[in-house]
Amino acid sequence: MRxxxxxxxxxxxxxxxDTWHSSTRPAEAPPHEPAVMWLGLEVRRHTVIxxxxxxxxxxxxxxxxxxxxxxxxxxxxxxxDGHWFYVDGQLL
Numbered sequence: 001m002r003x004x005x006x007x008x009x010x011x012x013x014x015x016x017x018d019t020w021h022s023s024t025r026p027a028e029a030p031p032h033e034p035a036v037m038w039l040g041l042e043v044r045r046h047t048v049i050x051x052x053x054x055x056x057x058x059x060x061x062x063x064x065x066x067x068x069x070x071x072x073x074x075x076x077x078x079x080x081d082g083h084w085f086y087v088d089g090q091l092l
Contacts, residue, residue, distance in 0.1 A: 001043060001056045001075065004086060008060075009038040021078055021085035037063045052079040057092070 007015040013029025020026070038060070045057040053076070060071045075089040 001046075001058060001077075002041065005038075005041045005058075005060060019084070019086055021080075021087045024086075024088050033064070035064055039063060039068075053077065054079070054084070 004016060004019055007013075007019075008030075011032030011034065013032060016029050017025060040061050042059045042061075043056060044059065045055075047055045049055060055074055055076055057074045058072075060073075062069050062071070072092040073089040074092055076087040077084045078087055079085075
């Protein structure tokens with residue numbers, strides 16, 4: 001989760017795609033918004049579900065044009081071939 005947040009901050013679209021599970025991966029990386037100032041990530045909860053699945057609840061804070069926003073999400077991940085892959089998320 002933290003590495004994906006850092007990839008959003010730095011605009012590393014290729015890394016985001018590489019860490020996205022093939023069953024839900026978009027054709028293109030989310031657009032990088034250089035005007036967005038990322039302010040921090042708070043991981044609120046991490047729950048392992050079985051040996052190969054996990055959920056992470058987080059809040060990512062950002063600012064755009066003087067307006068602060070929060071992204072509060074519960075993300076699902078799957079572990080495959082020694083790596084964790086983002087599957088999808090539910091906004092909270």
